[in-house]
Structure formats: C-alpha cells, structure tokens
Amino acid sequence: MSDLPNETNNNEEELRIGVYICHCGSNIAGVIDPEEVVKFAEGLPDVVRATDTLYACADSGQRLIKEDIEKFKLNRVVVSACSVRMHEPTFRGAVAEAGLNPFLMEMANIREQCTWAHGHDREGALQKSMDLTAAAVAKTRFLTTLDMIDVPVTKKALVIGGGVAGITASLDLAEQGIETILVEKEPTIGGVMSQLNKTFPTMDCSI
Amino acid sequence: MVDAARQPKIDVRTYTEVESVEGFVGNFKVTLREKAKHVLADRCNGCGDCARVCPIEVPNYYEMNLAPRKAVYIPMSQSVPLVYTVDLDACIHCYKCVEACGPLKAIDFSQEDKYVQEDIGAIVVATGFGHFDPSVMEEYGYGRFPNVITSMEMERLNNSAGLTAGNLIRPSDRKNPQKLAFINCVGSRDKRYNPGCSNFCCMYSIKNAVLLKQMYPNVDITIYYMDIRTPSKGYEEFYDRAREMGIHFVQGRPSLITEDEETHNLFVHSEDISLGRVIEKEYDMVMLNQAAVPQPDQNHMSSVLNVVQSPGGWFMEYHPKLRPIDSPTDGIFFAGACQGPKDIPASVAAGSAAASRASRILHSEKWEIEPIVAVVWPDRCSATTKGRACGLCVKACPYGAVVIDGDKAAEIITAKCHGCGGCVAECPEDAITQMHYTDAQILSQIRALLADKPEEKILAFRCQWCSYGGADLAGTSHFEYTANERGLRVMCSARMDSDFIYEAYRLGAGAVLYSGCHPQDCHYITGQKVGAKRADRLKKMFERMNMTDGRFRVEWISAAEGDKYARVLNEMQMTLDNMSPEELRDEIERLKPDMEKRLKRFPGVPGVSEAMDYSDTLVDAILKAKETS
Ligand SMILES: Cc1cc2nc3c(=O)[nH]c(=O)nc-3n(C[C@H](O)[C@H](O)[C@H](O)COP(=O)(O)OP(=O)(O)OC[C@H]3O[C@@H](n4cnc5c(N)ncnc54)[C@H](O)[C@@H]3O)c2cc1C
Ligand code: SF4
Ligand code: SF4
Ligand code: SF4
Numbered sequence: 072m073s074d075l076p077n078e079t080n081n082n083e084e085e086l087r088i089g090v091y092i093c094h095c096g097s098n099i100a101g102v103i104d105p106e107e108v109v110k111f112a113e114g115l116p117d118v119v120r121a122t123d124t125l126y127a128c129a130d131s132g133q134r135l136i137k138e139d140i141e142k143f144k145l146n147r148v149v150v151s152a153c154s155v156r157m158h159e160p161t162f163r164g165a166v167a168e169a170g171l172n173p174f175l176m177e178m179a180n181i182r183e184q185c186t187w188a189h190g191h192d193r194e195g196a197l198q199k200s201m202d203l204t205a206a207a208v209a210k211t212r213f214l215t216t217l218d219m220i221d222v223p224v225t226k227k228a229l230v231i232g233g234g235v236a237g238i239t240a241s242l243d244l245a246e247q248g249i250e251t252i253l254v255e256k257e258p259t260i261g262g263v264m265s266q267l268n269k270t271f272p273t274m275d276c277s278i
Numbered sequence: 279m280v281d282a283a284r285q286p287k288i289d290v291r292t293y294t295e296v297e298s299v300e301g302f303v304g305n306f307k308v309t310l311r312e313k314a315k316h317v318l319a320d321r322c323n324g325c326g327d328c329a330r331v332c333p334i335e336v337p338n339y340y341e342m343n344l345a346p347r348k349a350v351y352i353p354m355s356q357s358v359p360l361v362y363t364v365d366l367d368a369c370i371h372c373y374k375c376v377e378a379c380g381p382l383k384a385i386d387f388s389q390e391d392k393y394v395q396e397d398i399g400a401i402v403v404a405t406g407f408g409h410f411d412p413s414v415m416e417e418y419g420y421g422r423f424p425n426v427i428t429s430m431e432m433e434r435l436n437n438s439a440g441l442t443a444g445n446l447i448r449p450s451d452r453k454n455p456q457k458l459a460f461i462n463c464v465g466s467r468d469k470r471y472n473p474g475c476s477n478f479c480c481m482y483s484i485k486n487a488v489l490l491k492q493m494y495p496n497v498d499i500t501i502y503y504m505d506i507r508t509p510s511k512g513y514e515e516f517y518d519r520a521r522e523m524g525i526h527f528v529q530g531r532p533s534l535i536t537e538d539e540e541t542h543n544l545f546v547h548s549e550d551i552s553l554g555r556v557i558e559k560e561y562d563m564v565m566l567n568q569a570a571v572p573q574p575d576q577n578h579m580s581s582v583l584n585v586v587q588s589p590g591g592w593f594m595e596y597h598p599k600l601r602p603i604d605s606p607t608d609g610i611f612f613a614g615a616c617q618g619p620k621d622i623p624a625s626v627a628a629g630s631a632a633a634s635r636a637s638r639i640l641h642s643e644k645w646e647i648e649p650i651v652a653v654v655w656p657d658r659c660s661a662t663t664k665g666r667a668c669g670l671c672v673k674a675c676p677y678g679a680v681v682i683d684g685d686k687a688a689e690i691i692t693a694k695c696h697g698c699g700g701c702v703a704e705c706p707e708d709a710i711t712q713m714h715y716t717d718a719q720i721l722s723q724i725r726a727l728l729a730d731k732p733e734e735k736i737l738a739f740r741c742q743w744c745s746y747g748g749a750d751l752a753g754t755s756h757f758e759y760t761a762n763e764r765g766l767r768v769m770c771s772a773r774m775d776s777d778f779i780y781e782a783y784r785l786g787a788g789a790v791l792y793s794g795c796h797p798q799d800c801h802y803i804t805g806q807k808v809g810a811k812r813a814d815r816l817k818k819m820f821e822r823m824n825m826t827d828g829r830f831r832v833e834w835i836s837a838a839e840g841d842k843y844a845r846v847l848n849e850m851q852m853t854l855d856n857m858s859p860e861e862l863r864d865e866i867e868r869l870k871p872d873m874e875k876r877l878k879r880f881p882g883v884p885g886v887s888e889a890m891d892y893s894d895t896l897v898d899a900i901l902k903a904k905e906t907s
Pocket of ligand 4: 651652674675676677678679680690694695696697698699700701702712
C-alpha cells in the first residue's frame with residue numbers, strides 16, 4: 072500500500088519541484104502577468120524549474136510538463152491554473168504518464184478563485200497568485216506517493232424514478248446486460264409524460 | 279413503459295421508496311420500502327372487478343384530481359404494472375373487493391410494508407419535477423374561478439385517454455370553450471416564486487394551441503407571453519406554424535383575471551407591449567402554464583442520497599459544463615428533470631447519458647477510489663500511552679470505520695474510511711493522520727499563505743465538496759470579493775483541526791473563515807456535524823477572549839452559493855477595514871500568548887516540527903522573492 076507519512080519524512084531524496092503558471096488564454100493572463108509569478112516561484116526552495124504556459128491543460132502544455140519531468144528530473148509538480156474540480160484528474164494523468172506518482176502533483180487555483188474574482192484588483196490578484204503558488208509548493212514538500220484503492224463492483228444498478236428519463240436509463244442499462252432495479256413511488260411508472268396529451272416536437276401520443 | 283416491464287433485466291418496483299443509501303461507489307447498500315399494495319402482484323390479473331364494487335371514491339392524482347378513482351385502484355388504464363392498489367387512507371374496510379375478487383384471492387389486507395436491502399454498484403436518480411400551485415397567486419383566481427385551469431389539467435382535458443375522452447369542456451357548464459387565453463410563465467421568471475425559466479412551457483403552450491386548433495378550427499386562442507423561447511431544433515418552425523394557423527400572441531404579463539359571476543367568463547387584464555397600452559379581453563377559459571418546480575420531497579431525497587441542491591432546489595451536478603450528469607458522489611448520476619426543467623428529448627438524452635456514465639462502473643471488475651484515508655500511529659494512541667483507548671475517533675467517524683479492539687490501539691478499516699478526516703482532527707493524542715492532508719502539509723500551506731502581511735489576510739478553510747465549489751462559483755459568476763482571501767482546501771469541515779486555527783492567529787492572521795457544507799449536504803453523512811461542533815467551541819472561546827466579532831467566522835456555504843461566498847468574504851474584509859491598524863495589531867498580540875500555549879503540543883505531532891523548520895526557510899524565501907520580483 073501507500074507510504075505512511077512519518078516522523079522521519081520519507082522525502083529523503085533531493086526535492087526537484089517544477090512550477091507551471093497557466094495563462095488560460097486571457098482568463099488568467101488578462102488580470103495578472105504570469106511571468107511575474109514565474110520569477111517569484113524561481114525564488115522558492117527546491118524549485119528547479121518554473122515557467123508559464125498558454126494553456127497548461129492543452130496537449131502542448133501537458134507535453135511540456137511531461138518532457139520537463141524527464142529533462143529536469145522533477146519529482147514534484149505544481150500547476151497554478153484553474154480549479155481542481157476542472158483539471159486535477161488531467162494533470163494527475165499527465166504526470167503519471169511521465170512516471171511520476173499522480174499524488175505528487177498539486178494545483179493552485181489562480182483562475183476561478185483568483186483572477187475571475189478579483190478583476191477589480193490586479194495587484195491583489197497577483198499577490199494572491201504568488202501566495203497560492205507558494206502554498207502549493209509548500210504542500211508538495213510533504214507529499215508522499217499514494218496508490219489508488221481498488222474496490223470491487225456490484226454489477227447491479229438502481230434507477231430511482233420511473234418517468235421517461237428513468238425508463239430510458241433502465242432500458243439502456245438492461246440492454247447492456249446490467250441487472251437494474253427501477254423504483255417508482257407511485258403505483259405505475261410513466262411519470263408526467265404518461266399524463267400528457269400528444270407531445271411536441273413530434274406531436275405523437277405520449278405513451 | 280411496457281418495454282421496461284417486459285425487459286427481463288429490469289425489475290420494476292412500483293409503490294416503493296428509497297429509505298436509505300449507504301456505502302460508496304460500486305458498493306452501495308440501499309434500503310427500499312415496498313409499500314403494501316394489499317394486492318398480491320402475482321395473483322392480480324388486472325380485471326378491475328374489485329374497483330367496480332368498491333363504494334368509495336376519492337380524487338385521482340393522475341387526472342389532476344379532476345376525476346375520481348376508487349379506494350382500490352390503478353391510476354390509469356394503461357398502468358404498468360397492471361396491479362391494483364388498496365389506498366388504506368380511503369378504504370372503509372367493507373371487503374366488497376375481496377368478495378369480488380373471489381377465487382383469485384389477490385386482495386390481502388394483512389400485507390405490510392416490506393423493507394428490503396439491495397447491494398447496488400451505481401445509482402441513477404430520475405425523480406423528475408413537480409408543479410407550481412398557482413392558487414397562491416390570487417390575481418389569477420385559480421381555485422376561485424372554475425374556468426381558470428392549469429396546464430396539467432389541460433393535458434388531461436384534451437387527452438383522448440383522459441376523463442372526457444379528449445372532448446375539451448370548461449368546468450363551469452361543460453360546454454366547449456370558443457375563446458381561450460393561455461398565460462405563460464405562471465410562477466416562473468417571477469422573483470416572488472421562482473426566478474428561473476421552466477424551459478418547456480412556451481413549447482407546450484404552443485402545442486396545446488395547435489392541437490386545439492386542429493380539433494376545433496373555429497376556436498380563438500391567445501397566448502400571453504413575456505418572451506417566446508424556442509431554441510431547440512425545429513421549435514422555432516413550430517412557433518411559426520402556430521402563427522400561420524391564426525393563433526394570437528400577445529407580449530405582456532397579465533396582472534389580473536376577473537370573472538363575470540353569471541357567465542363565469544373571464545377577463546384578462548394585461549399590458550400589450552406591441553400596442554404600448556393595457557388591454558382587457560374576455561375569454562371562456564384560461565389556462566395557466568404553471569412553473570416546473572422541484573419535487574415536494576426533493577430536500578428529503580437530497581439528504582437520503584447525500585447530494586447537493588442548486589439555488590431553486592434542483593439537484594446539482596458536479597460541474598455544470600463538463601460533468602453535467604454526475605452528482606458530486608462517485609457512482610450517483612442524475613437524469614431528466616430532477617436537475618432542472620428538461621423537455622422529453624432532453625430527458626431521454628439525459629437518461630441515456632446517465633446509463634452510460636453508470637455503465638462505466640458497472641462493466642468494471644474493480645473501481646478506483648482515492649486513497650485519502652486515515653491512518654493510525656498506534657504508539658501515540660492513548661491505548662498504548664495510557665492503557666485506555668479514549669474512543670473519540672470512533673465517535674467522530676460517520677462510517678464506523680474506526681474500531682477499538684479491547685485494550686489495543688484504534689484501528690482504521692481502510693475499505694470503510696471515506697477520508698473525511700474527522701477522527702484525525704478529533705484525536706486528542708494526535709495519533710491519527712490523513713493521507714494527502716497531513717498536519718505537516720496543511721501547516722506548511724498555512725505558513726505560506728500567511729507569510730506576507732498576515733494581518734491583512736483572511737485565511738479561508740473550505741471543504742472540497744461545498745464551500746470550495748462555492749468559491750469556484752463565485753469566480754465563475756465573476757462575483758468580486760476581496761483579494762486578501764487566502765483559501766485552503768481540506769476534504770470536510772471535520773478535518774479543520776483547532777490547531778490550524780490557533781496557528782493562523784499565532785501567525786497574526788487578520789481573520790479566519792471556517793466553512794463547509796450545510797448539514798444536509800454533507801458528503802460524509804455527519805462529518806459536517808463534527809466540524810460544526812468544533813467550530814462552535816472555537817467561536818465561544820474567541821468570544822470569551824474578546825476577539826473582535828467577525829474575525830472568526832463560521833459559515834456553511836454550498837457549491838451553489840457563490841454569491842454567499844463572495845458576500846461573506848467582503849463582510850470579513852469590512853470587519854478588518856473597520857479596525858485601525860493599531861487596534862488590530864494590539865488584539866493580535868494580546869491573543870498570541872494564548873495561542874502559543876494551546877499549540878504547545880503541536881510540534882510533537884509527527885512531521886510538524888520538520889514542517890515548522892521548513893516553513894521558516896520558505897517564508898524567508900517568499901518575502902525575498904516578492905521583494906525582487
Ligand atoms: C403541462 C406540461 C406539458 C408538457 N408537454 C411536453 C411536450 O409536449 N413535449 C415535451 O418534450 N415535454 C413536455 N413536457 C415536459 C415533460 O413532462 C418532461 O420533460 C418529462 O416529464 C421529464 O421526465 P422525467 O422522467 O425527468 O420526470 P417525471 O416525468 O417527473 O418522472 C419522475 C418519476 O419519478 C417518480 N418519483 C419522484 N420522486 C420519487 C422518489 N423519491 N422515489 C421514487 N420515485 C420517484 C415520479 O413519481 C415520476 O414517476 C410537459 C410538461 C408539462 C408540465
Ligand atoms: S374494502 Fe376498501 S378497497 Fe375494498 S371495496 Fe371496500 S372500501 Fe373499497
Ligand atoms: S481518538 Fe486517538 S487516542 Fe483516542 S482512541 Fe482514537 S486514536 Fe486512540
Ligand atoms: S472519521 Fe473520516 S477519516 Fe476517520 S476513519 Fe472515519 S471516514 Fe475515515
């Protein structure tokens with residue numbers, strides 16, 4: 072299983088952190104100057120590579136990170152870009168392809184939670200982008216490799232609600248051979264559609 | 279409908295509700311309550327002899343209560359499955375039905391609700407929508423004026439399978455109406471009720487006008503609208519056709535409907551924007567296009583399923599653009615109008631999409647989940663150091679993932695741990711850590727975020743599922759808030775250790791926000807409660823220390839509340855702006871010794887003293903790098 076974070080911190084290897092500041096076109100670069108953040112990041116401990124990129128998530132951006140991992144022997148990666156809800160899986164995947172454990176990548180959200188919310192205060196947004204990037208760098212210092220946990224899968228689906236959406240989902244699942252329970256709270260399935268007269272756009276009868 | 283009943287792989291369970299959902303992706307344990315129909319499904323042949331003799335009549339919901347049904351009933355003749363149900367609330371126990379059923383012996387009054395547990399790999403939620411009740415809008419007279427009907431009532435009245443076999447009559451005198459008005463946006467796009475658009479009302483309004491015009495070429499129909507919205511393929515052409523057929527369209531939202539008490543005809547008072555004046559016209563019948571609203575039990579279902587709701591109460595998707603079918607919980611998906619009004623084509627598409635998302639999991643032998651679990655250092659547990667396990671971790675865990683066996687140290691059952699971090703923050707001996715969210719990692723983030731002018735900063739702890747999403751939404755919606763906010767993410771408010779808060783104030787933070795999900799939205803069942811209890815203690819403590827009100831805020835912010843996130847941050851900034859720099863500095867200095875005292879044991883936590891040393895170097899580097907850049 073995974074390493075246990077412990078007192079003697081298992082980062083005995085020398086840390087080599089790569090930092091990538093995304094422009095996201097003008098979404099980030101329209102408010103702050105990513106190069107300023109790059110210069111700042113170069114001054115942080117263990118950062119051996121810092122650069123900006125037009126779109127970190129694009130093929131070219133991901134390729135850059137992957138090539139750098141090899142070229143600069145990076146063992147930690149920080150991507151200052153958008154929300155983890157958007158692209159954490161993307162960048163975890165990218166570093167994994169370059170042979171780095173995906174949990175050694177950390178993101179700083181300088182788009183949704185910075186430039187998009189602080190367009191009125193460019194200097195403030197720049198300072199915040201630096202601090203968020205520094206915090207991500209700081210976290211990587213103590214990151215450990217982790218492995219995903221495999222869980223078994225019960226091959227049975229539950230669909231809640233027997234309207235047209237639930238019926239369609241049930242049929243699609245069942246036709247793929249998946250056992251499906253369709254639960255409906257009323258005494259009949261059909262939902263609102265079954266109550267309707269002819270329906271647009273085809274004007275045919277509804278059931 | 280019939281296809282679903284015929285498909286051998288589909289097990290249709292009607293009159294059934296979901297009681298509880300436990301477990302996780304691939305491994306849900308679902309309890310269903312199969313309500314007693316008092317009719318045995320395998321014996322009932324659907325003949326209806328029971329209903330014919332039943333003396334009790336009650337309104338039939340399926341006919342929008344315009345027609346009766348018996349106490350033993352099917353909602354409609356094409357019901358699937360074709361099995362009768364006894365409605366015990368209406369039944370007078372005369373047992374005529376039992377007699378009529380005779381040797382089939384399908385009716386069984388001894389039947390009780392059955393609770394069954396099912397092992398499930400993935401769940402599709404397709405609970406649909408409800409209908410706005412226009413009787414609350416007194417200006418339209420629904421409920422008082424018999425000839426004012428709702429759109430759902432219209433669907434039944436002009437339906438060949440409906441109560442009048444498709445012969446449209448008006449309720450007051452059962453005559454065919456000649457002059458009708460349809461009113462769009464009743465209860466929708468109306469700040470008093472529902473600000474959102476109901477999506478399909480424009481189209482069904484036009485549909486019903488076209489259908490009636492085809493059936494009764496001489497009827498005169500006027501549709502009152504604010505905007506006609508027909509964006510899907512072929513819809514605009516449909517609207518064109520309606521205009522060519524002579525259906526009238528008036529842009530204006532009626533302000534009042536009055537009734538002629540004798541004829542029961544109706545007068546619609548409205549602005550007509552194209553004429554630029556107020557008009558008043560007489561009609562035989564008026565249809566109100568009632569807004570689509572969330573199901574009455576949507577809040578309840580939301581907590582059963584542990585999913586989140588958008589501002590109007592609809593279920594909220596993981597990401598509105600990129601993962602529109604996924605709920606925030608892995609293995610639970612949404613289909614159809616339960617997410618917000620969708621017409622049939624869109625609901626069907628969503629049904630297929632949800633099936634496809636779910637089948638990725640259901641076709642896999644194994645599914646990967648994040649290893650963000652808790653781990654115990656047995657040497658530190660009080661079982662080892664004091665001979666007795668305190669058990670606070672067991673109490674904190676929403677999943678029963680922590681076990682204490684006799685006098686042995688606490689142990690985590692990894693497969694059961696969902697990684698909220700509650701036990702980690704609750705353990706008084708700091709004997710538990712959480713993968714990917716260790717104290718050392720979080721501490722060094724705090725230090726970095728507060729490196730530069732900490733007194734100006736607002737350190738915001740957010741949970742991954744809700745308040746982090748709320749902060750994202752604030753940005754996506756471009757709600758501006760103070761750039762002095764410095765956000766830090768953990769999985770659940772349960773993980774927000776008091777030590778982190780003390781450390782923030784020790785470092786001189788201007789303010790600290792402690793935020794997570796609303797209790798009913800918590801991704802970890804009761805994780806938020808663990809966090810909330812701690813937050814409450816902290817709040818009281820800071821009050822006792824006379825900390826300025828607003829420098830420590832506890833706020834529950836959902837992923838749908840971007841506006842709230844921005845507002846709270848701006849209010850906190852105002853709190854700081856209202857203090858003079860000296861005042862703030864004095865208060866920070868005054869509280870510091872107390873914070874230091876409370877943090878005395880913190881460096882003893884594995885990794886923390888190392889993180890402290892590292893952070894000293896880091897903070898220097900940050901300040902220097904800022905100077906030069
Ligand atoms: C007046 C009117 C006219 C319309 N005309 C058209 C039209 O002509 N063309 C068109 O494309 N669309 C039309 N629509 C829209 C159409 O009704 C919806 O698109 C469609 O019904 C959505 O399907 P659904 O399966 O998502 O939800 P629903 O039809 O609402 O079905 C949901 C089902 O889930 C069940 N359920 C709810 N909660 C639970 C629970 N907790 N447990 C178990 N079961 C539960 C309900 O009983 C119901 O059977 C019209 C809507 C209205 C109001
Ligand atoms: S016992 Fe109840 S359901 Fe049966 S006929 Fe009498 S009233 Fe109707
Ligand atoms: S809370 Fe900590 S000390 Fe108490 S039993 Fe659990 S692990 Fe041991
Ligand atoms: S309290 Fe949370 S982190 Fe601890 S074992 Fe339970 S689920 Fe895991």
